[in-house]
Amino acid sequence: MDKRALSAAFGAAVAAVLAVTASASATASAGEVLTTGSSGGPAVAAGDVLSASLVSGTKARIATTQGGSTGITCGNSAFTATVDGNPAAPGTATETVTAHTLGSCTTNILGATGVQSITVNNLPFAAAVTSGGSLTVTAGAAGPIQTTLKISTILGTTTCVYRASSLTATPSNTDNSLTFTDQRFTKYSGPGTCPASGWFSAKYGPVLDTSQAGSPVVFVN
Known part of the structure; x- marks a missing residue:
């Protein structure tokens, strides 16, 4: 075999080894959709409990119009989910x-003087987290996604009930957060003083696996 043929054969062998190595590495790093500690880290086990509160320095909002500044602002909010x-x-x-x-809420809706309570009804809900970065929440067996607002007004307490067919959030591995942006609820019941829609926005994080020692952060792969 001449030098050029030997060099070509050697190059092909190296390329083959590199291809196999890369393939094995990709397979090994794929892991599960939800992992703890890092992308491709230990898998989150079925039955584990995940939880998160609002990202520090942020608030949850229910606006009366998409992207609007009028509505309800809450300083406390958290969720819990089981895998x-x-x-x-x-x-x-x-x-x-x-x-x-949702708690510690205030409002700047015209005619409203305060927020007595916000209650999320019909729990539990179903949720699906897909590779590539999306989370979708849908109704569970108890009924549709529903939220009941009790608002203090100059005429007394007003109860407004809102429903949504589904909610979508975006996970981020940068800060292990989950962001809801302008998720629309429509009024199901309540007087005319209740806004026709509520647009929910909130950023939760870090999402933690509280079933594991040290409550490690959760990644979506």
């Missing part, structure tokens, strides 16, 4: 949202 399934990535992990709370 039902966590397949290999790429794929879709499934969760059950068991709790979602």
Whole structure:
């Protein structure tokens, strides 16, 4: 074999080794859709409980118009979810949202003097987290996604009930957060003083696996 043929054969062998190595590395790093500590880290186990509060320095908002500044602002909010399934990535992990709370709320809606309570009804909800970065919340067996607002007004207490067919959020591995932006609720019941729609926005993080020692942060792969 001449030098050029030997060089070509050697180059082909090196390329083959590199290709196999890269393939094995990709397979090894794929991991599950939800991992803790890092992308491709230990898998979140079925049955684990995930939780998060508002990102420090942020507030949850329910605006009366999309992107508007009039509505309700809450200084406290948190959610809890249980992981039902966590397949290999790429794929879709499934969760059950068991709790979602909002508190320390104020309002600048005309005629309203305060917010007595905001209650998320019909829990638990179903949730699906897909590789590539999206989370979708849908109704569970108890009924549609529903929120009841009790607002103090100059004429007394007003109760407004809102419903949504689904909610979509965007996960981020940069700060292990989950962001809802202008998710629309429509009025289901309440007097004419209740706004026709409520647009929900909030950023939660870091999302933690509280079932594991040290409550590590959760990544979406």
